[in-house]
Amino acid sequence: MNWITNYVRPRINSIFSRRETPENLWQKCDECGSMLFHRELSDNLNVCTNCGHHMAISPRARFGALFDGGVFAEVAVPEPVADPLHFRDQKKYPDRMKAAQKATGEKEAMLVATGEMGRTPIVAAAQDFSFMGGSMGMYVGNAIIAAAQQAVKLKRPLILFSAAGGARMQEGILSLMQMPRTTVAVQMLKEAGLPYIVVLTHPTTGGVTASYAMLGDVHIAEPGALICFAGPRVIEQTIRETLPDGFQRAEYLLDHGMLDRVTPRMQLRDELIAITRMLLGLAPPVKGDLPAPDKTEAAAADPGKAPGPADKPAGDAGENTPK
Amino acid sequence: MTHYLDFEKPLAEIEGKAEELRALARGNAEMDVSDAARALDAKAAALLDDLYKSLTPWRKCQVARHPERPHCRDYIEALFTEFTPLAGDRNFADDHAVMGGLARFDDRPVVVIGHEKGSDTKSRIERNFGMARPEGYRKAIRLMQLADRFNLPVVTLVDTPGAYPGKGAEERGQSEAIARSTETCLRIGVPLVSVIVGEGGSGGAVAFATANRVAMLEHAVYSVITPEGCASILWKDAEKMREAAEAMRLTAQELKKLDVIDAIIPEPRGGAHRDPGAAIAAVGKSIAAMLKDLDGKSRAQLVKDRRAKFLDMGSKGLAA
Ligand SMILES: [Zn+2]
Secondary structure, eight states, rough: OOOOOGGGOOTTOOOOOOOOOOOOSSOOOTOOEEEEEEHHHHHHBBBOOOOBBBOOOHHHHHHHSSGGOOOOEEOOOOOSSSTTTOOOOSBBBBHHHHHHHHHHHHHEEEEEEEEEEEEEEEEEEEEOEEEEEEEEGGHHHHHHHHHHHHHHHHHHOOOEEEESSSBOOOGGGHHTHHHHHHHHHHHHHHHHOOOOOEEEEEEEGGGGGGTTGGOSSEEETTTBBBEEEHHHHHHHHHSOOOOTTTBBBHHHHHTTTSEEEEOHHHHHHHHHHHHHHHHTTTTOOOSSSSOOOSOOOHHEEEESSOOOOOOOOOOOOOGGSOO | OOOGGEEEHHHHHHHHHHHHHHHHHOOOOOHHHHHHHHHHHHHHHHHHHHHHHOOOOOHHHHHHOOOTTTHHHHHHHHHHHEEEOOOOOOSOOOTEEEEEEEEETTTTTEEEEEEEEOSSSSHHTGGGGGGGOHHHHHHHHHHHHHHHHHOOOEEEEEESSSSSOHHHHHHHHHHHHHHEEEEEEHSSSSOOOEEEEEEEEHHHHHHOOOSSSEEEEOEEEEEEEEEHIIIIIIISOOGGHHHHHHHHHBBBHHHHHHHHEEEEEOOOOHHHHHHGHHHHHHHHHHHHHHHHHHHHHHHHHHHHHHHHHHHTTTTSSOOO
């Protein structure tokens, strides 16, 4: 019922040919085991229509749902030195990178974009768990810095969707150094007086949690997301006891004061619009889906590339607005 | 009683023999073993030089974790005067894995903060083996803010296996505490210098070492995860820690090439544990040099330089 999947993803003509997801008729929910009609699932932003389990969603699909009319312009991320440590485990790092690029059709584990969300101009960044576990290396650091710089330049809030198993092991100490680097990026936003909203999605763990993901003005998590520094298995091995049910899940963190809210994905956009507009002192939002702005970000950023269509049917996102 | 590391076994034999000879001679006045014992000493010294001249990354991890290596407390006692510990995070507890307080360094008042691992079973347990809980980072944040308000330089001594993977630590917001500590390091308008004296383990280390100047002892290590942890993730076998240590570039020498650290502090022959006094003195000299280097910089300049340093980090990688 949702409009997003019916529309062209903008900027798909990147240097990597994006492989179309095979249109499987059915997909199984990894939580309740229900067989879900693929189309129905993507209309519901990959949230199980039976049990409400939140499955992974790609940054592009997320941005498609987040930005008005699904239109956004990608922010260029400075290219870091490839394989800075000449890292070899059982595979070479460059080979792992190539495999991840082929599997995802993406260049790296974070996508940064500008656009409008409920007619509110924003910068957004989303981490891609399907790309080497969303791991944080130099590229992800550069992406967050680029996102913050763009936000400061355009005087817009930054909304960041985190998802990562932690540091990019193959970049060793340089992955660790993304903790201070991304923290500088957050400081740029704060000093410019711009809202920085973090949406923690499943999973957000390790050094990512211990840096930019925990420094937001507002922390919102998706239901059931695992959010931690040390993972549950490591803890169980250390303390030799079984952890309580729901330990380190979003709801548990909410109870322990680490989050402001836990919000289902289908309600997230409206909530983000409401919060950013209040923080920015803007008028109340227009409810529901909005068409792409007349002069689209994508067109403005790169006139050679066609943005997604601007027209769209009335969606049902408005029905999810908490009343 | 010297604690020998596995690769020091041949050394243990030679030193053991020299010791035996001397013990024998003590019981027998007519025996003259001095030449033989001296020859063994020379052999041991040569072997020690040889072993430590080219330690593999994994061996460096072992040296960095050596139980007799000088720890934060030893450095504070020897290098600082009037050390006045300040305790607590004003919220939940005082974390004994983190030492901190006011002190004088070369008569100059400073705030000193560091991880303390403990030196015997009792103190190791009390110090939680140098693994801080959220309260440790929050105490450090408080002390850094105190230093900032009163314009005192901050000296941090890093020696931790990493943050404590415990239930309570997670519940009380370990991630947030580490993030805030790193953030505070980047915010304060006073000189911040850091020395990695043993293990620089992951986020627990970064939380203190996001400094204007970072020095590292010759055989210290600094990494995103322990080699055992890395091996179990990437090799699916924790026993591959030698390979992991190699791949991770966690030695002072490689980190200097990457510009992650600014200086390497030489260790005495056979590592800091063989001559703690010499190691401590060398660290003292390095702290003095780093502080001097930052003298006269304005508050704004200190913050700007620190941020620029970390933003630039990693821009060149290791030379091909
Ligand atoms: Zn389900």
